[in-house]
Amino acid sequence: MDQKWIQMLVILVFYQIMASGAGELVVKEGAKVDIECKPAEMFNTVIWFRVLDNSGMEFIASFGRDGKMKSNPSPLSPYIDSSKVDKHILTLKSFSKARDSGTYSCTIIQSNEMKFGKVTRLIGEKKVEVTTRAPRVIASTRSPSLTTSACVCKGNTNTGETSSIIPCSTIILGPLAGGCGLLLLLLLITLLYCNHIRTRRCPHHHRRKPRTMAPGKQMKNNTHV
Template sequence: MYQISTGFCVILSLFYGCSANFHQEHSTVEVNCNPKTSGTITFMFQISSTGANCLLIAKQTEVKHNANSKKYSGHIDSNGNLNVKIKYFAKRTDSGLYVCATMNNNKLFFGEVTKIQGVPDPVTQGPKMIQTTLKPVVKTTMIKQCVCDEKGAKPMLKCETWIFTSLVGGCGLFLVLLIATIVYCNRLRTRRCPHHYKRQPRGPPAGHAKMPTSHF
């Protein structure tokens, strides 16, 4: 058992980077065993990332299935080599290293390593990112000049005329109010104070003879 573990470690360290054979999903794959030395017992191993798995054991012309017989089949050719057929290849479970080993005088002799992998899934490229550089936007503001219409209508009266007219109107109104006040006050005084004005003398009554004046 120690020899088997040591042999697997050597295989993984030396041959795990070897070229692989790519196969389609559910296709039939054949793995040939070419041991360097013949032996009484031949083993076929599958080595993957999860560990090692013994698929078949052949003793002379008898083949014993350790794995699923419906998926794997094995036979011994005319040269005494063990050949394994994977009836329907599954990329997830059947990808890995396949190697055979023969036992002779309690020693294991490993054959060539075959690396089998499934066809890689097509890579879906995402949308390409287009980098754009934003340019600063410069805004220009046009200032419209105020154009005076020299031909437009001019005011009929100047400011001085307006001021003078207002003053004259105010003075005239004040004068009228003053005259009205004086007249009103005179009328009131005439009614209340009649002794300030002269009275006309009364004439003699009708039919009354004037007394003669005597002079002494």
């Protein structure tokens, strides 16, 4: 039978089997995978094939009952190991999700009848994407702290004298005392000035009233006149 017709028959029958369900196997990238497929009856030749998710049906190879490879139109893929095919196992050396994802099975042809073995679907493991967020920058509203250094005055360095704290205190207290004295002087001047203005505006408050003399003294004064 022509190989194209064989492929068409395989596709038609194979998709009927797929409708009833197939065993799925999730595989990590680069992992080694053993695919088992044993026909239900005795056979002289078994045909291995796969239907890939990206490129459709692909003929793998045909083997005899003893595991020896039959004459194939194309050489066996370097990613496939057939050393255990006599035990009905075909091995993928290094699984690639883009290259090897799909459905694998085997079939035999007896009396113009195709009989399929176990169907296995290989699915590549999904990569877990880790998203990282940039850290939030919180602007500080605190005012910068001011550090004040202690007052250091250059005084006499002779031993036995008082420490430099006393000259510092006199330097600080001297201007304060002078300022307080100046404020007190200004207050006194202001009070005197206000009192002077008050006497000028209201002179009747400061006039002396004439004294009332007794009648006897008044008569005596009149006699002297």
